[in-house]
Amino acid sequence: xxxxxxxxxxxxxxxxxxxxxxxxxxxxxxTVRDSSAIPALVDLAVKNPVGxxxxxxxxxxxxxxxxxxxxxxxxxxxxxxxxxxSLWMTVSWATEPYYYGNDLAYLMAWLPLxxxxxxxxxxxxxxxxxxxxxxxxxxx
Numbered sequence: 569x570x571x572x573x574x575x576x577x578x579x580x581x582x583x584x585x586x587x588x589x590x591x592x593x594x595x596x597x598x599t600v601r602d603s604s605a606i607p608a609l610v611d612l613a614v615k616n617p618v619g620x621x622x623x624x625x626x627x628x629x630x631x632x633x634x635x636x637x638x639x640x641x642x643x644x645x646x647x648x649x650x651x652x653x654s655l656w657m658t659v660s661w662a663t664e665p666y667y668y669g670n671d672l673a674y675l676m677a678w679l680p681l682x683x684x685x686x687x688x689x690x691x692x693x694x695x696x697x698x699x700x701x702x703x704x705x706x707x708x
Contacts, residue, residue, distance in 0.1 A: 569632065569636065570632070570674075571628040571629070571631045571632030571635070571648060571651075572628070572629060572632030572633060572636065573632075574625075574628045574632075575624075575625045575626065575627070575628035575629035575632060576625075576629070578593075578621060578624065578625035578628070579622075579625045579629075584621060585618055585621050585622065586617075586618065587617055587618060592617070593613075593617045593618065593620065593621035594614070594617035594618070596659070597610050597613045597614045597617055597620070598614060600658055600659050600661075600662070601614065603661060603662035604657065604658040604659070604661050604662070605657040605658070605661045606657045606658060609654065609657065609658055610658050613658075624651065627647060627651055628651060630644065630647065631644050631645075631647045631648040631651065632648075634647075635648065635681065635686075637690070637691050638686040638689065638690020638691045638692050638693065639690070639691040639692060640692065641681055641685045641686035641690060641692050642681065642682055642685045644681075645678045645679075645681035645682045645685075646678075646682050648674070648678045648681075649675055649678035649679065649682055652671045652672075652674040652675040652678060653671075653675050655671040656669065656671035656672050656675060659671070660672075
């Protein structure tokens with residue numbers, strides 16, 4: 569749910585999706601550039617901050633919805649882990665103390681879903697069961 573909220577918040581915040589100005593993605597990227605662990609990644613975002621903002625927002629929505637309903641769960645979780653990793657290495661890298669930056673915790677939280685997926689109570693499980701039934705196997 570956090571990723572869904574984060575994506576919707578970005579898309580509905582008129583100040584965020586701008587090249588510059590208070591609260592804009594452009595100013596945020598320029599502010600964190602020198603303190604990030606990977607300034608080159610921030611430089612890519614600064615070239616087109618609005619495009620980067622939309623990519624992050626739609627990525628967060630896809631990850632959140634995919635995880636919530638359990639559709640392509642491993643892929644969604646991998647996307648969530650990559651978003652969390654990139655945000656940790658750029659935006660929250662210089663946060664002190666480090667545990668105030670929640671991106672590292674989110675990265676670790678995605679890993680079980682990347683490894684195990686959503687074996688039950690998910691659309692992935694329903695689809696897997698249907699494939700097995702069509703193949704003549706058991707729907708466990």
